[in-house]
Amino acid sequence: MTGQELSTSQWRRIWAITAGAAALFVIVRELPTGTNLSHMDFRVQGPNVIEFCDPANPQFLPVVAVRSPVTLSVTTPGPPAAGSDVRATLVLTTFSGKPIAPEDLQVVQTRRIHLLIVDPSLDDYQHVHPVPGRKPGEWTFQFRPRFGGAYRVFADFTPVATNRGLYSETEIEVDGAPNPVAAGTQAPSWTASSGGYDFALAPASLPIRAGVAATLRLSVTRPGGGTVPLLPVMDAYAHLVAFDTKRSGFAHIHPNETDLSRHPDSASPAFTFRVTIPSPGRYVIWSQVNLAGTETFAPFWFDVARVP
Numbered sequence: 001m002t003g004q005e006l007s008t009s010q011w012r013r014i015w016a017i018t019a020g021a022a023a024l025f026v027i028v029r030e031l032p033t034g035t036n037l038s039h040m041d042f043r044v045q046g047p048n049v050i051e052f053c054d055p056a057n058p059q060f061l062p063v064v065a066v067r068s069p070v071t072l073s074v075t076t077p078g079p080p081a082a083g084s085d086v087r088a089t090l091v092l093t094t095f096s097g098k099p100i101a102p103e104d105l106q107v108v109q110t111r112r113i114h115l116l117i118v119d120p121s122l123d124d125y126q127h128v129h130p131v132p133g134r135k136p137g138e139w140t141f142q143f144r145p146r147f148g149g150a151y152r153v154f155a156d157f158t159p160v161a162t163n164r165g166l167y168s169e170t171e172i173e174v175d176g177a178p179n180p181v182a183a184g185t186q187a188p189s190w191t192a193s194s195g196g197y198d199f200a201l202a203p204a205s206l207p208i209r210a211g212v213a214a215t216l217r218l219s220v221t222r223p224g225g226g227t228v229p230l231l232p233v234m235d236a237y238a239h240l241v242a243f244d245t246k247r248s249g250f251a252h253i254h255p256n257e258t259d260l261s262r263h264p265d266s267a268s269p270a271f272t273f274r275v276t277i278p279s280p281g282r283y284v285i286w287s288q289v290n291l292a293g294t295e296t297f298a299p300f301w302f303d304v305a306r307v308p
């Protein structure tokens with residue numbers, strides 16, 4: 001073919017192939033993806049809009065201070081009370097006013113919506129997963145607050161249309177006596193006991209400094225020794241969630257050990273995490289693990305120092 005002009009029939013073939021490819025492209029684009037929302041539904045104009053998180057470098061997300069393109073509203077049939085189960089209905093609405101249905105959200109860490117619920121003292125932290133309700137766009141969930149006060153609810157989800165993690169928050173007012181312990185007055189500690197197990201969170205170096213990536217090692221043991229029956233929860237053997245005392249946002253961190261088929265040590269399972277906390281102050285990290293089917297949470301209070 002070199003040095004020769006293309007014949008009419010060859011041109012025709014080239015055009016046929018090109019037209020075929022273009023038609024295929026259009027057909028594939030028009031196939032239903034399951035979601036009726038487009039990435040424009042999640043666009044919000046103006047400054048101070050929430051940034052999407054980079055899962056490789058988990059950062060503290062200032063959810064309260066920034067505007068989310070998604071509104072989270074939670075309603076309860078009656079006034080929620082401390083010590084009683086609260087059955088709540090949740091609606092997520094896009095910036096353009098459309099309700100977000102199950103098919104609009106990706107399954108991330110085995111669920112479509114993760115809710116992080118925490119009381120003003122940060123001593124009552126719960127992680128729950130809403131399920132689709134009866135009406136389109138409605139989700140339901142249940143939790144039992146330990147204290148009275150304004151519980152903050154952070155929703156963590158990923159729209160199919162944007163394929164990026166997104167966050168939204170609201171509050172639920174709970175009747176009852178608030179925790180007499182104020183947030184941040186808890187004694188700093190890298191060890192905790194919960195559910196009959198001992199938990200330790202060991203920083204690779206101290207102090208933890210604002211804006212500097214910290215490596216943390218979580219280990220679980222039995223007080224008298226013995227097997228720790230650790231099972232995966234939400235696609236990981238352990239989860240850490242960090243909160244500041246003002247509950248302005250959170251960091252949700254997963255272990256560097258991502259291979260679930262590699263079973264952790266049965267007597268002292270341990271996992272390493274990396275997190276960067278942008279501002280100095282007192283923080284709590286709640287760990288969450290699944291011990292023989294029981295989800296167990298343990299808190300670690302610590303201080304983040306400013307960079308000298």
Ligand SMILES: [Cu+2]
Pocket residue numbers: 109111113114115127128129234
């Ligand atoms: Cu979750």
